[in-house]
Amino acid sequence: MGNKQEELEATVLLESYDLVAITETWWDKSHDWSAAINGYRLLEETGEEGRAEVALDGALYIRKWIECEELSLKNTHEQAESLWARIRGRGNKGSLVVGVYYRLPDQGEPIDETFLLQLQEASFSQALVLLGDFNPPDIC
Incomplete structure (x- = not known):
């Protein structure tokens, strides 16, 4: 990403x-x-580290004036490569949960199930936005 930073x-x-x-x-x-x-503000989920490169599986850039917090859902830091944040509305206008998810193309069913549990927990919020690279299987 070095050449794309600017x-x-x-x-x-x-x-x-x-x-x-x-x-x-x-x-x-x-x-x-x-x-x-x-x-x-940068919230990031860093994946595997190699000798010369770092994988950034998910990242959220959120304006500093926006009140937010990183969420730690059940199983968040286990197998599923996801990042979750709650953005609070002004006053008492509720909140929005934003999720960023990277699904490996050859990911197995147990990891898919872990992510679905996270999604289920996050979906109890008033509003939810899910973004990511889902690499759906069986699509040519």
């Missing part, structure tokens, strides 16, 4: 997004790359 930051700032979700990103540690974007 493009990502420029797009996010130019379009003035309140929330940006990213999945399945690799960056080379040899670049002096910082995932931070000025004015945004």
